[in-house]
Amino acid sequence: MESETWTITELAERAGAVLADEPAEVNGRVRDLPNERLIRWYTTIGLVDPPLGRRGRVALYGRRHLLQLVAIKRRQAAGRSIAEIQLELAGAPDTALGEIAGLPGPGSEERDDRFWAARPAADIAFRPAVVAEVTAPVTVxxxxxxxxxxxxxxxxxxxxxxxxxxxxxxxxxxxxxxxxxxxxxxxxxxxxxxx
Known part of the structure; x- marks a missing residue:
């Protein structure tokens, strides 16, 4: 478990604080700031990882969840569809999410110790999926x-x-x-x- 965890309400507040500093595009289909219901929906469709664990009945979230939420909202603000965002962000390592979200890592020397996210010796960079022109929503x-x-x-x-x-x-x-x-x-x- 990560050193700092938050409830879903605290996670929504943290993401909201990061996103509130920027002017938002008005879009009737996209909510500017994530709320608890939206976070749960993003988790259901696989855009946000499930909670790290629970304290009793309270789900706990960490920094990766914050990076995912902010990255999703930044991509939506840029006009990307949920399907395009799923293609790009599914399985993205924390470093790529941090770049998209515009949030620096908690320590510049911090490592991602997840064995499946380790870079190969050739230091191949994460490359998001290339999406051709999308004319209709795509379900993945x-x-x-x-x-x-x-x-x-x-x-x-x-x-x-x-x-x-x-x-x-x-x-x-x-x-x-x-x-x-x-x-x-x-x-x-x-x-x-x-x-």
Whole structure:
């Protein structure tokens, strides 16, 4: 768990404070400042990670969540659709989110210790997906494998048999993430996981 955590209300307030300093474009479809309901919706569609954990019944959020919220709102202010934002930000490392959000890291020497986000030796930079001209909203199908783990499947139609096969194939990955403490929930929350 991160050193500093916030409730959903505190997260919305922090994001609002960052975004309030800039003049907002008036758009009847886009809310300028995120609220609790919007944060929950972003989490449901995979734009914002699930909470880090809970203190009783209260969900706790951290710096990555703040970076995600501010980056989403900055992209919306630039006229991007939710589908375009999903394509660009899904799985983005904290450094890329920080650049988009315009927020410096808490320490310039801070490392991202998530093994899947480590840069290869060639130091390949994060490259957002290239989006061709979009004339209509695009739905990007995603499958929630476990709390905190979402598989995005662009352009695929899945049958119940496909879903069962993906779930079975994902179990070793989910087990590894749980064993390393990289997803915040207990094994009881993961279908098919036997402690």
């Amino acid at each position: 199908p995603a499958l929630r494998l476990a709390p905190g783990v979402t598989l995005v499947l662009d352009g695929l139609a899945l049958t119940p048999t496909d879903l069962a096969a993906i779930g079975a194939a994902a179990r070793p990955l989910i087990d590894a993430l749980l064993d390393r403490g990289l997803i915040p929930h207990s094994a009881d929350d993961v279908p098919g996981r036997h402690p």
